[in-house]
Amino acid sequence: MLIEQPARFLRWIYPHAVWRMNPNERVVYLTFDDGPIPEATPYILDVLDQFGAKATFFMVGDNAHRYPELLEEVRRRGHAVGNHTYNHIGGLSWSSWKYLYNCHKAHRILQTHLFRPPHGWMRAVQYRTIRMFGYKVVMWDLVTRDYSKRLNAQDVLENVKRYARNGSIITFHDSLKSIDKLRQILPEALQWLRDQGYEFRALK
Ligand SMILES: [Zn+2]
Numbered sequence: 001m002l003i004e005q006p007a008r009f010l011r012w013i014y015p016h017a018v019w020r021m022n023p024n025e026r027v028v029y030l031t032f033d034d035g036p037i038p039e040a041t042p043y044i045l046d047v048l049d050q051f052g053a054k055a056t057f058f059m060v061g062d063n064a065h066r067y068p069e070l071l072e073e074v075r076r077r078g079h080a081v082g083n084h085t086y087n088h089i090g091g092l093s094w095s096s097w098k099y100l101y102n103c104h105k106a107h108r109i110l111q112t113h114l115f116r117p118p119h120g121w122m123r124a125v126q127y128r129t130i131r132m133f134g135y136k137v138v139m140w141d142l143v144t145r146d147y148s149k150r151l152n153a154q155d156v157l158e159n160v161k162r163y164a165r166n167g168s169i170i171t172f173h174d175s176l177k178s179i180d181k182l183r184q185i186l187p188e189a190l191q192w193l194r195d196q197g198y199e200f201r202a203l204k
Pocket of ligand 1: 033088
């Protein structure tokens with residue numbers, strides 16, 4: 001399926017971006033985008049702790065600015081933090097200068113070398129400049145689509161079961177759109193992954 005598992009041609013557009021980690025290791029990399037927010041992030045942190053799982057949070061700078069204690073807590077519990085711009089802006093609809101400034105604004109708070117473009121797209125010049133800043137651009141191997149109004153919690157769980165594989169970078173969201181679904185299925189998804197023999201690691 002094109003959306004859940006990005007096609008090969010998409011992966012070629014950003015040749016140095018990371019889509020999937022080592023396919024020979026029984027490891028998955030859980031990522032949570034768009035937080036941190038009090039309605040979602042603390043719950044997710046508790047579930048991760050129950051499984052001793054480390055993950056990566058691609059944060060919106062504006063949210064981290066509003067909830068610095070959550071940014072702190074994510075780091076304190078051993079997870080990685082990534083930059084997801086300051087205002088969750090799409091690279092295609094913004095001038096490159098404004099886009100890069102927005103990334104930089106988020107960087108001042110988040111202090112990370114991991115970057116994920118909102119909506120998965122940015123212009124070539126933005127991509128190149130972000131890399132020149134020293135960022136590693138991280139995309140994904142599996143989008144659970146937990147944000148989608150068309151999917152229920154079970155559908156999201158099914159996406160995990162259908163598409164997770166060695167080295168998968170799996171995208172969830174700590175957002176208002178997804179948290180009800182995650183409350184229903186995140187523990188089960190992690191249990192299922194563990195039963196399949198996967199380890200959970202944060203990105204570096
Ligand atoms: Zn996002």
